[in-house]
Amino acid sequence: TNVALALISDGNYSPLIVNYRFATPLIIACRNNMADVALALITDNKSSIGWTDDNGYTALMQSCENNMTDVALALIETGESNPGNVDCVSGVTALVAC
Numbered sequence: 001t002n003v004a005l006a007l008i009s010d011g012n013y014s015p016l017i018v019n020y021r022f023a024t025p026l027i028i029a030c031r032n033n034m035a036d037v038a039l040a041l042i043t044d045n046k047s048s049i050g051w052t053d054d055n056g057y058t059a060l061m062q063s064c065e066n067n068m069t070d071v072a073l074a075l076i077e078t079g080e081s082n083p084g085n086v087d088c089v090s091g092v093t094a095l096v097a098c
Contacts, residue, residue, distance in 0.1 A: 004029070004037045008044055023053040030062035030071060038063065038071045042078065049075060050082035055089050058082050064097040072098070 004025075007013050013025070026047045029037040038059065041047040052058050060081040063071040072094075075081040083094050 001034055001036055004034065005040055008037070008040045011044075022051075023057075024048050024051045024059070026059045027051065027053055027057065027062055030059045030066065030068060031057075033066045033068065035068050035071050038068065039074060042071070042074045049078050049080035050085075052082070052085055052087075056085060056087035057089075058085050058094065060094040061085070061087060061092075061097045064094050 023031065024047065026038060026041045026049065029035075029041060042049065047059075050058060058081065060072060060075045060083060063075060076083065081094070086093055
């Protein structure tokens, strides 16, 4: 977490560099229950908030599944969280994940 926060505060990162599953740093932070990192990425405003990975998961879905209420609310507040997106695995939206 500390290294990720240092890299974010440095500003020298790309929010659209994805892993082999097309997950952005924001999705990965939400998937791994790293609320501080997710909130920093959201606040930094460089993050791709509504991006979906190869299974159709969004950061909002991942934050809901991990009970990261502050992160989910921050994502919704941006207006870019893609709440109606349906994942490819179970066919649900973020509301069902909550």
